[in-house]
Amino acid sequence: MLDSGEDTDIYLKTVDGEFISDVTVVSDSARDGNSFAPRIAMGPDDRAHIIWEDTSNLFGSGDDLDIFYRTYILNEGFEGNYVLVSNDPLDGDSQEAAITIDPDTGDAFVAWVDLGEIGGSGTDPDIYFARLFDGIPDFPSLVSNGRSFIQVSEFPDLLVDPVADVLHIVWEDDSTVGIDGEDRDIFYLGIQLDD
Numbered sequence: 001m002l003d004s005g006e007d008t009d010i011y012l013k014t015v016d017g018e019f020i021s022d023v024t025v026v027s028d029s030a031r032d033g034n035s036f037a038p039r040i041a042m043g044p045d046d047r048a049h050i051i052w053e054d055t056s057n058l059f060g061s062g063d064d065l066d067i068f069y070r071t072y073i074l075n076e077g078f079e080g081n082y083v084l085v086s087n088d089p090l091d092g093d094s095q096e097a098a099i100t101i102d103p104d105t106g107d108a109f110v111a112w113v114d115l116g117e118i119g120g121s122g123t124d125p126d127i128y129f130a131r132l133f134d135g136i137p138d139f140p141s142l143v144s145n146g147r148s149f150i151q152v153s154e155f156p157d158l159l160v161d162p163v164a165d166v167l168h169i170v171w172e173d174d175s176t177v178g179i180d181g182e183d184r185d186i187f188y189l190g191i192q193l194d195d
Contacts, residue, residue, distance in 0.1 A: 008034040010052050016074055026070060027052055027082070033063070041108070043101045048072040049108045051085065051099045058082060065093040067112050071135060085110050085130055085137045100167075102160040102193070108132040111143065111156035111169055127153045127171045129191075143169055143189055153187075160193070167191040 010027040013020065027035035033056025041049045050072060053065045067086040071079045086094035092115040099110050111129040127143040144153035156171040173187045 007056075008036065010035045010038045010050070012048075012050070012072060014048075014072075014074060024072075024077075026050055026072075026078075027054060027056075027068065033057065035068075036065075037095070037097065039097060039099050041099045041101045043106045043108070044103050045106050046074050047079070047106065048074070049099055049101055051097050051110055053095050053097065058084065065095050067094045067097045067110060069108065069110065069132065069135070069137070080135065083132070083135055083137065085132070086112055086114060086128065086140060096155060098157045100158050100160055102162060104162045108135075109158055109160060109167055110137070111158045111171075113154055113156065114140070125152050125154060127156045127169070129156075129158065129167070129169060144171060144173060144187070165193045167193055 009025055012024045012026045026038070033054055036053040038050060038052040043049060048071065049069070051067055051069050054068050055063055055065055057063055061084055066084060069083040069085050073079060094112050094114050097110055097112040099108060101108055109129060109131050111127060113125050114128050115125050128140040129143055130137040130140050143156070144151070151174055153171055153173045156169060158167060158169045160167055167190070169189045169191070171187055172184055174184045
């Protein structure tokens with residue numbers, strides 16, 4: 001479809017009042033690699049911020065799952081090309097991505113599960129996040145701490161509180177902390193933002 005090749009791709013269709021746009025390819029146009037699990041969030045400037053998981057070897061990212069990002073402006077189209085958000089140097093999969101937008105600055109925040117080892121975190125599934133300033137991601141920050149023992153951290157979600165200027169992140173984790181036992185629990189981290 002739309003010269004997007006034989007792989008699985010992400011598509012976008014917009015509705016503005018009574019106007020319905022044509023189908024547009026978001027990911028991977030005519031490239032090898034499959035695209036999965038799209039997420040979308042709207043910013044204060046009418047930009048749609050789109051993320052997805054992709055096996056394309058773009059920007060030397062390897063054939064593992066990585067998180068890509070792109071913005072779309074209603075009635076104008078895509079801004080620039082794909083942005084690689086996560087790329088584990090040891091080719092660990094990046095998956096289960098979530099996105100939120102700071103309503104004051106328009107910056108996007110992306111959280112995901114990474115199965116690789118970024119910054120010595122170990123190879124257990126850990127939660128990371130990155131802030132995108134004008135579409136450029138900063139270095140991933142570790143949220144869940146997998147350095148001292150094997151744990152499984154999954155299913156992140158996040159939200160920016162513009163009043164307190166805090167990024168709230170929640171996730172599911174099987175870590176044993178204090179007296180929470182050996183079951184799976186929901187964990188939370190609040191990160192003060194610096195504008």
